[in-house]
């Protein structure tokens with residue numbers, strides 16, 4: 001029976017690459033995105049597009065219900081929708097928007113995916129969730145938050161992992177390409193992230209974060225172990 005995969009933010013960039021990768025393997029793919037271009041990606045891969053704002057719990061639940069209604073089940077969920085450009089000037093509107101999409105969207109997406117019977121969930125975090133990111137501190141805070149959630153949350157019979165991409169060639173970094181080139185920083189193809197997402201799903205492990213950088217194989221991030229003080 002074909003796997004059923006739901007990808008948030010699947011209209012563009014990394015999410016579209018993941019949607020196409022699973023579709024090539026015979027999966028039925030549901031794209032949930034605010035960007036209506038998701039309709040064309042879904043049509044191309046024989047999938048379903050569900051207009052979805054991930055910052056609203058009910059819309060996450062509706063996307064999961066649509067997947068189950070169309071394809072009878074739900075196996076894999078890639079919670080990939082995200083946004084940045086928070087700037088450095090302590091703008092509370094930008095803070096709320098980024099937290100709503102990146103953190104609420106992940107929490108609501110996990111909740112809906114589990115209720116819908118998914119057995120594997122992968123979240124797109126970022127290297128900004130592991131390292132300081134002075135050009136976008138609120139984005140960094142949101143991505144640190146979801147890595148903390150992924151590493152800490154145990155869900156019976158469900159694997160939960162994160163991918164942490166470096167710079168990836170998508171519309172999100174369109175305005176930064178020249179600066180990256182000037183600094184000699186490599187930019188990876190979205191397909192390299194799709195490979196890591198699949199590895200996280202197929203590996204069967206949980207609570208892991210995978211680093212994805214240009215030209216390197218995906219690698220599980222080794223976090224420091226903290227010894228607790230004892231009485």
Ligand SMILES: NC(=O)c1ccc[n+]([C@@H]2O[C@H](COP(=O)([O-])OP(=O)(O)OC[C@H]3O[C@@H](n4cnc5c(N)ncnc54)[C@H](O)[C@@H]3O)[C@@H](O)[C@H]2O)c1
Nearest residue numbers: 009012013014033034035053054081082126167168170172
């Ligand atoms: N491109 C990079 O260098 C890079 C690096 C690390 C992490 N990421 C993360 O990768 C993920 C995908 O980004 P991308 O690089 O493919 O950029 P992208 O702009 O191509 O795709 C992001 C998608 O998320 C969707 N989206 C935004 N807000 C949404 C909402 N409220 N509800 C539903 N969908 C929403 C957008 O419409 C878009 O289709 C994001 O979480 C981003 O933070 C990107």
